[in-house]
Amino acid sequence: MMKQEVARRLLDVKAVQLRPEAPFTWSSGWKSPIYCDNRVTLSFPEVRTFIKNALADTIRQQYPAADVIAGVATAGIAQGALVAEVLNLPYCYVRPEPKKHGMGNQIEGRIEAGQKVVVIEDLISTGGSSLKVVEVLRQAGAEVLGMAAIFSYGFPIAAENFAHAGVPLLCLSDYETLIQEAQQLNYIASDSLASLAAWRQNPAEWGL
Secondary structure, X not given: OHHHHHHHHHHHOOOEEEOOOOOEEOXXXXXXXXXXXXXXXXXXXXXXXXXXXXXXXXXXXXXXXXXXXXXXXXXXXXXXXXXXXXXXXXXXXXXXXXXXXXXXXXXXXXXXXXXEEEEEEEEEXXXXXXXXXXXXXXXXXXXXXXXXXXXXOOOHHHHHHHHHHOOOEEEEEXXXXXXXXXXXXXXXXXXXXXXXXXXXXXXXXXXX
């Protein structure tokens, strides 16, 4: 299964690390038993190729009408460019805010009004920053068909945010699958499972 295979590869190259006994601290201040940086996969050609092909296949199957691929800055820039190359489609990426100099671009590349766009993201947490990119593209006149991402934490708030924005979201793997694979591969102890499950349901309060 794709979700399991992606989870295993992310664990193998330590793009995802699980450390419930010594939690990470996110920039938000949340304590977390997991840290995900899928940019690490770019350093491993076999994993990088597997992921770009998996994303490209997903787009071929689910968004065959796509005219353009758009990456989310910064982590989605490289992933999006790789996918656009596989699909032989035009590519752009979207900054969190317009540049303060030069042309003042927020969209780097070219988008024409009416073009159908699929957005590529590295990681989905709450979906807030990813959906800001969708809004920028819509303001430019693009039709956003959906978003494809490597990994999602599976927070309920993310599903709500994407549904509210009317944006279909497809992820190659997710937190629940990763925990199952980590247990099978002996990355985590069985007595950590309850704590790991509790974090996903209430990450803001976990570990306090």
